[in-house]
Amino acid sequence: MIVCHKDTAVVILSYxxxxxHELFLPKIVEQAESGYEVIVVDNASTDDTLQYVNTNFPTVQTVSIAINRGFAHGYYEALKQIKAKYYILLSSDFEVTDGWFPPLHTAMEAHPDMAACQPKIRYWREREQFEYAGAGGAFMDKYGYMFCRGRIFFDMEKDHGQYNDNIEVFWASGGCLVVRADLYHTIGGLDPDFYAHMEEIDLCWRLKNAGxxxxxxxxxxxxxxxxxxxxYGSPQKLYYNFRNNLILLIKNEKGSKLLWLFPLRLILDGAAAGRLLTKGEFKQVFTILKAHFHVYGQIGKWFARRRECKRMITVRNEEGIYKRSIVMDYFFGKKKVFTDLPWKPKQL
Incomplete structure (x- = not known):
């Protein structure tokens, strides 16, 4: 067990x-003086990750995972071995900036009812542009589709300071996720069966369902x-996005809504597959079908997980759910940026 002397552990899962680490770990370690400890989790790498970290960063502690069973499983196993007040789950391909940590810590200290948060996330290659996963705050529409301020489907905004505020969201990006360690463990942590993609949304939804x-x-x-x-755009990513989105709904959505939403989502996913079929994207169509049949084949397992989640529900916090269809507003209403939407998020 690693017991952190500072209240925050920045935990970097690495494969x-x-x-x-050559690019980004020096700045992460330099900024650790602002109040955190750094732990690198090696997820059964075949390169020299552990040797490199141990040789070049003696203040960084390490954890080894024997078998790589995906992003969610890696964190699930590692965080059982780390004791801190706050975890920051930071993917290895993130670059931090000067002063990135204090605002996050201050926000968590100032809002005891806030279980998790994220910073602003911009794209490393196009540095003025928001990044796909998390961007300027993340939400879900009434049909279970995810989107962000700064990124709606295929449209990325440039950062002009328009999202410098602090707001309540529906989910925070797993690439740089600050979470209270006690609540993380109480709620059951990341679901290792998600493997990768949307596991942080599942965690956040469970936290919100607990008030x-x-x-x-x-x-x-x-x-x-x-x-x-x-x-991005790979069949593997497409598979996990379609599969895990359905699992999210089964585990966390209200029963009365799931009765009509799940069949509707099957129709909508079928329409998406049909659109790809007309373009000759046969591999993607097969991938969507494979994702669906995985869910059908293990439907009993996912409803058992739903019963587990239901026992932790207290007062559902639905702040951050867009009460309209982001698909309709984007593709038919031509609302390409967040400020075009007839909705404003709640300030913290």
Missing amino acids: NGTKW HRIGYVGSSTVFHVGGSVIS
Whole structure:
């Protein structure tokens, strides 16, 4: 068990990540003086990650995972071995900035009812642009589709300071996720069966169903390379996005709503597959079908998980759910940026 002497543990899950540690770990370690300890979790890498970290960063502690069973499983196993007040789950392909940590810590201290939060996330390659995962705060529409301020589907905004505020969101990005350690463990932690993608949304939804808040802190900025393990647009990413989105709904949505929403989502996913079929994207169509049949084949397992989640529900906090269809507003209403939407998020 690693017991942190400072109240925050920045936990970096790494798989063959030496090249990212060479780029980004020096700044993370330098900024640790502002109040955190750094722990690198090696997720069964085949490169020299552990040797590199131990040799070059003696203040960084390490944890080894024997078998790589994905992003969610890596953190699930590692965080059982780390004791702190706050965890910051930081992917290895993130670059932090000067002063990135204090605003996040201050926000968590100032809002005891806030279970988790994230900073502003910009794209490492196009540095003025928001990044896909998390951007300027993340939300869900009434049909279970995810989107962000700064990124709606295929449209990315440039950061002009328009999202420098602190707001309540529906979910915080797992790439740079600050979470209260006690609540993380009480709620059951990341679900290792998600493997990768949307596992943080599942965690945040469970926390919100237990009455807690999720925040976005716009005065802290980090940069994300993105797609460093599972590349954007790959069949593997498409598979987990479709599969895990359905599992999210089964585990966490209200029963009365799930009765009509789940069949509707099957129709909508079928329409998405049909659109790809007309374009000759046969591999993607097969991937969507594979994702669905995985869910159907283990439906009993996911409803058992739903019963587990239901026991932890107190007062559902639905702040951050957009009460309209983001699909309709984007594709038919031509609302390409967040400020076009007839809705404003709640300030912290």
